[in-house]
Amino acid sequence: MWGRAINNEPRIAVKSDPMVFSAPHDRTLLVSRRxxxxxxxxxxxxxxxxxxxxxxxxxxxxxxxxxxxxxxxAVRAGARLIDLGDRLVTPAFVNAHTHLALSALRAAELESATAGNMVERFFFLVEAAMEPADVRAFARLGALESMLHGVGLVWDHYYEGTAVADALMDTGLCGVVAPTLQDERGPRCEGWDVALAETEALATDSRRIARGIFASVGPHATDTVSASLWQRAVEVANRVQIPIHSHLAQSIEEVRRVYERYHCSPTEWLARLGVLEAAPQGLWAHALYASRSDLSLLRQNGHNALVYCPYSQLVFGFPARVSEWRSARVPWVVATDCAASNDSMNLQKELRFVEGQRTVGTVFTPAYERFLETGRLEDAELVWQRREAFHRTGAGGNHDKVGDRCQDVLSRVWQRPGVLHPQFTVGAIVPGALANLLVWDTDHPSFWPGHAPFRTLSMGDTTLAIYAMYIMGREIGVPGDFHRSLIRSEIYRDTVGEASERLGRLLEKYSM
Ligand SMILES: [Zn+2]
Known part of the structure; x- marks a missing residue:
């Protein structure tokens, strides 16, 4: 199984078909009563x-x-029949902002790093030392973790984009790869032209596109990318007709630097450069420091969507106030960001926090402060009134019915991120979409009794109830034994060995 031990070569002999797939069946009819x-x-x-x-x-x-x-x-359709009875069939999840390879830094020593700008003080140092084969091995594990959690497509943003695309090919996960571009600070600053050429090559690679691997242009953020590189990024996005995927207003350092240099906010600066209205689609992660005026710029200028990654934001900054995004009518979707900042690629768990935004602000209000001091009933009543006010304007929208709110939350990981790329649709069971599907066992203890699937899927913890998964129409692992079959797959066992060895060496280098 193990090939040559040269550092820059992938160690596993990658087969033409990902090893977690069963044999391809070209024409398949899936039937379900739900x-x-x-x-x-x-x-x-x-x-x-x-x-x-x-x-x-x-x-x-x-x-x-x-x-x-x-x-x-099935006979009439000339297709192989898979009759799923009354098992629930849904779209697979779409994770709109990931850095798969950063799974390698899960649970790394972030204590000192989180005291300041985590990205610069910690990630940049380790990332600078990563080689393409490191990125490929680490991203493979991030991809497998994503699939185990029911994610069928990721929007990944990382250095060595070709290595990320290779990792997607190895595992069979679909993705939109954005090779990270930066020229002012951060790793691989010198190599922005290589990353831009890589982006164009990925965007037009028909072999990869046939496997569900697409591209987007990936400037890192407004404080790491110069005006001229932003303009080049826009030029490529327009010429090849692919989205721009970037971080925006994610740290106080970014805001400070843009104010010092351009005397405006990061979003205003992008608007001045024409970036917000130029590309066929903009996808902007975090926007912690997007004021109401910034939000209105994002809404007015072309096609822009924001990405909310609540658990990552809780760690590296603070969770964005997405009810404001909703009021400003800026489209937004939900994603995980990387396992290095939230310790998990489980996209479903992020959804609970979207609904939780309805109430969490209560304990930080002056009303609650007063109650803490007095402990009086009338102050407790005022706290509850405040909570009810938050609840009415929550991030899940003002839908009267709980079921509608749950559907709204699920749309942030299904149909809304599924229409952000001009080259494909995903996240909905409609003709023409990528055939990325999940089959759920609603009798699993985490899903039972299965009476209100949308509520259970948006508020529950049900990924262990995944019975089967299809990515681009092909079965992943073994139906009915989904998780175990992935964990026992050759690619998982081989990758974990290679990635552990590579990570050991990398951390040694970093600590020296
Ligand atoms: Zn990110």
């Missing part, structure tokens, strides 16, 4: 059959339970 389908702005659960071919959903038909049966339907 399929999550779009219904206007919302979702419904109905009996349906899904025809998958060539990695895409070719057709979705309502299931006529009175009719001639699913076998006849």
């Amino acid at each position: 399929t999550v389908l779009p219904d206007g702005d919302g979702l419904v659960i109905e009996p349906a059959s899904i025809l998958m071919e060539g990695g895409y959903i070719q057709a979705v038909w309502p299931l006529d339970l009175e009719g001639s049966g699913v076998d006849a339907l």
Whole structure:
């Protein structure tokens, strides 16, 4: 299994087909009595059959339970039949902002780093020492962790973008790869032209596109990228018609530097440069320091969406106030960021915090401060009034019905991030979308009794209830034994050995 021990070569003999896939079946008809389908702005659960071919959903038909049966339907469609009974079928999750390779720095010594700018004081040093083969091995583990949590497509932003794309090919995860560009500070500053050329090559690589690997242009942030590099990034995004994916207003250092240099906020600076209205789509992670005026700039200028990564933001900064994003009518989606800052690539867990934003502010209000001092009933009543006010304007929207709010939250990891790239659709069970699907066992203790799937999926912890997964129409692992089959796959066992060895060497180098 192990190849030459040269540092820059991947050690595992990567096969042409990812090892976590079962053999390809070209034309498959999935049938379930409970399929999550779009219904206007919302979702419904109905009996349906899904025809998958060539990695895409070719057709979705309502299931006529009175009719001639699913076998006849499959024969008519000329497809292999998978009858899932009443197991719930949903889109696989879409994680709109990741750094897969940074899984290697999970639980690293962040205590001292979090005292200041974590990105600069810690990540940049270790990242500078990573070689392409390190990135590929680490990203493979990040990809496998993502798949174990039901994520079928990631928007990844990292150095050595080709190595990230290779890791996606190795594992079978779909992704939009943004090779990180920066020319003012940070690792690989000298190599921005290489990263930009890499971006264009990835964007036009038909072999990778056929495997669900796309590209976006990835400037790092407003304090690490010069005006001229932003302009080059825009030029490539427009010429190749791919989105720009970047961090924005994520740290106080970024805000300070932009104010010192350009006398305006990071968002205003991008608006002045024409970046916000130029690309076919902008995807901006964090925006912790986006004022109401910045939010209105993001809304007015073309196609821009913000990315909320609550658990990562809790650690490296503070969680953004997404109810403001909603009031400003700026589109936004939910993502994990990296395991180095939140210790997990489980996208589902982020959703609970979106709903939790309805109430969490209560304990930081003057009303609560007063209650702490007095302990009086009337002050406790005022605290509850404050909580109710937060609840009405929460991040999940003003939907009267809880079910609608849950659908809204799920849309941030399904259909909304699924339409951000001009080259594909994902995150919805519709013809033409990438065939990325999850099948859930709603009798699993984490999902049972399964009466309100949208609420359970948005508030629960159900990834252990994944019965099967399809990425580009192909079965990942073994249905009914999904998690164990991935953990026992050759690629997992080989990768964990290689990645551990590489990480050991890297940390040795870093501590010297
Ligand atoms: Zn990030």
